[in-house]
Structures are given as structure tokens and as C-alpha cells.
Amino acid sequence: MDLKRAGVRMQVVLGHLSRPSVPAIVAHPLSGPASSLACSSPPQFQYTLDNDVLSLEQRKFYEENGFLVIKNLVSDDDIQRFRNEFDRICRKEVNPPGIVVMRDVAIAKMDYAPSEKVVMKVQDFQEDEELFRYCTLPEVLKYVECFTGPNIMAMHTMLINKPSDTGKKTSRHPMHQDLHYFPFRPSDRIVCAWTAMEHIDRKNGCLVVLPGTHKGTLKPHGYPKWEGGVNKMYHGIQDYKPDSSRVHLVMEKGDTVFFHPLLIHGSGRNKTQGFRKAISCHYASSDCHYISVDGTSQENIQDELKEITIRRLGLDCNIELKDIWRFRGRTVKGERINL
Numbered sequence: 001m002d003l004k005r006a007g008v009r010m011q012v013v014l015g016h017l018s019r020p021s022v023p024a025i026v027a028h029p030l031s032g033p034a035s036s037l038a039c040s041s042p043p044q045f046q047y048t049l050d051n052d053v054l055s056l057e058q059r060k061f062y063e064e065n066g067f068l069v070i071k072n073l074v075s076d077d078d079i080q081r082f083r084n085e086f087d088r089i090c091r092k093e094v095n096p097p098g099i100v101v102m103r104d105v106a107i108a109k110m111d112y113a114p115s116e117k118v119v120m121k122v123q124d125f126q127e128d129e130e131l132f133r134y135c136t137l138p139e140v141l142k143y144v145e146c147f148t149g150p151n152i153m154a155m156h157t158m159l160i161n162k163p164s165d166t167g168k169k170t171s172r173h174p175m176h177q178d179l180h181y182f183p184f185r186p187s188d189r190i191v192c193a194w195t196a197m198e199h200i201d202r203k204n205g206c207l208v209v210l211p212g213t214h215k216g217t218l219k220p221h222g223y224p225k226w227e228g229g230v231n232k233m234y235h236g237i238q239d240y241k242p243d244s245s246r247v248h249l250v251m252e253k254g255d256t257v258f259f260h261p262l263l264i265h266g267s268g269r270n271k272t273q274g275f276r277k278a279i280s281c282h283y284a285s286s287d288c289h290y291i292s293v294d295g296t297s298q299e300n301i302q303d304e305l306k307e308i309t310i311r312r313l314g315l316d317c318n319i320e321l322k323d324i325w326r327f328r329g330r331t332v333k334g335e336r337i338n339l
Ligand SMILES: CCCCCCCCCCCCCC(=O)SCCNC(=O)CCNC(=O)[C@H](O)C(C)(C)COP(=O)(O)OP(=O)(O)OC[C@H]1O[C@@H](n2cnc3c(N)ncnc32)[C@H](O)[C@@H]1OP(=O)(O)O
Pocket: 100, 101, 102, 103, 104, 105, 108, 109, 123, 124, 156, 178, 181, 230, 231, 232, 233, 234, 235, 282, 305, 308
């Protein structure tokens, strides 16, 4: 073999060995588990960071599927405290600044006494010390850091109290990607933690995910054309086909799923008489940066969010989307950088 050809061969061999450290190739969809790579160098990862928290198996699972369930992560005591505080908020015994208390569209215009029976979710509880404890739990942050890195911000908070469906199917949450709501990137450094506050299965409307869809792109979202009505800002993927292979996540109280903001997910009707509760927080690396969503598929949600915020705050001027997010975000670990 002449030197030139040997050089080419050498490059091919080295190229192969160093392949996992080249992001463009790492991002290449792997059809099987990463261990099937005929390569002795350590596998490389795009969606998780080096850490000593996740086992190799867990890491590969998230890389391939875009979600990871950790059993029994949040204690019963903590969950009881979140329940108590939620109840106090619903009964208007406390009114933390910034909190959004939302009713199901099916009962939005009815006159009821304040109680947990008329609230389908509370959002933006970053100023409620008791609920915000969830976002700062070390056992949760330990996992979050595997996706975001050490500088962590809580960007969006929710306690979802999925009501019994009235028959109009409004308790469903259409299939969507959470990134549709977020004007910051990169998406791989954003993660949602969602904790079941009780046993959740298909009967009371569990999370439904399309595994692996985090490897795709952000799809256009809008209101689904559902006869019984759709809740405000509950956008869904426009071209969602109900026949795609879905996975229903059956979870016990305290189980927590971490998922990527491009993962397509939703939740079904609550066919029980009770309320189905879950608490969640979207985290991002404070190293992420804001983007302009003008002229993109996210413009529709930007317009809705701006309109609601201007109405709620009684502003008489325009407001920038990133300022809304800057105002809501809270550092929970490390330092605040860009967000
Ligand atoms: C701050 C928002 C953050 C958004 C970003 C999310 C990021 C998420 C990222 C993660 C992914 C997250 C994925 C997600 O979760 S997406 C879902 C996110 N949803 C929201 O953020 C909405 C939050 N909710 C609100 O802002 C309020 O509750 C609204 C504005 C809805 C009502 O306001 P308020 O409670 O003060 O009531 P009002 O008495 O003043 O009524 C005003 C009008 O609104 C009507 N109405 C009432 N309820 C509903 C309803 N359910 N559906 C439809 N309409 C409803 C009502 O009939 C009345 O209509 P009209 O009489 O004028 O005709």
C-alpha cells in the first residue's frame, strides 16, 4: 500500500474511532441500542451530559426515547404538602403573586364556590414557597442536572388537577411538544420533570408519549378541532395521527418522568370521578439563550401569551416575549447566565 493510500486508510480508521465525538454523526439516528455500534470507544451522547447519576442503561434509554421514569423519587410527605398548599390556593386562603389559577373550559363560565373542584391547574407558582419547594428538591435536581448541566433555572411551573371529564372530552390534553411554548434554546438543555401525585393510569388520564420523537423537529401547533371545546392555549400538533405508536405511562405516587421538550406527548380523558394530580417544572440551563420566534410556527402562541399578559398586568404598551420569561424564571442551582 502506498503512503497516500495508507494515509487515507488511517484517516478512515481514526475517523471511525473518533466518530462519536463528532456531533453531526452522533446526532445520526441509531436504529438499535448504542451498544450495537461495532466500536470499542465509549458511546457518545447528545441529549444527556456526563454524570455519575444515570446508569449507562438509563442514559441510553433517554437518548433513544426522549424520556426517563424514575420510580418513587418524591416522598409521600412532600406530596401531601403540595396537596395541602394547592387546596389553600384553590380556597383562596393564599394568593401568591403571579400565580395563574385555571378552570376547565367546560365549567369556565359557571358560578362555583372556590375549591379544588373547580381548578384544573395552577401555573407559575414560583412565588409560592411551599409549591416551589418541588422545583428545588435535591433528589429532583440531581437528575435535572444530567440534562441541563450545573446552572439550572426553573422556567415554568404547574400543578395539574385533571378533572373528571364532563363527557365533552375537554379533560384531554392534545398531543404537543412543550418547546412550542419556549423562546429559548438549545432544546437539548431543557427538561421537564413531572411527578405523579397519586397512582395514574389510562383511567384517570395518564401521560401518553411517542418515544423517540425528541429526535425530530418542532412541528406546527394550533387548536385541535374538537367538538366539545379546547382549553385556552392547549395547542396540539396539527398533523397528529391517532394511529402512531403511543406509550401510556402508568405511574405511582412519587414516580417522576423527565422528558425532552421535543418529545410528543399529551394526556387522555379522566374517566374516574376523582381529580388526577401531577406537579411539574420545566428547567433550562441558564446558559440557554432567547430566540426571536417572529415568523416561525411559534408566533401564534407568542401572540396569545402576550395578549393574556398585557390584559393581566393591565399594560398599555407592548411587551417582549423574552421579558415575560425573564420575569418568571428562577435560578435553582448555580448561577444565572443568559436566561
Ligand atoms: C402565563 C401563561 C403561560 C403560557 C406559557 C405556558 C408554557 C407552558 C410550557 C409547558 C407546556 C404547557 C402546555 C400547556 O399547559 S399549554 C396551556 C397553558 N395555558 C395557559 O397558560 C392558560 C392559563 N390560563 C389563563 O391564563 C387563564 O386561566 C384564562 C385566560 C384562560 C382565563 O382567565 P381567568 O381565569 O382570569 O378567567 P376570566 O374569568 O377572566 O375569563 C376570561 C375569559 O377566558 C375564558 N376561559 C376561562 N377559562 C378558560 C379555559 N380553560 N379555556 C378557554 N377559555 C377559558 C372565560 O370564559 C372568559 O371568556 P369570555 O367570557 O371573555 O368569552
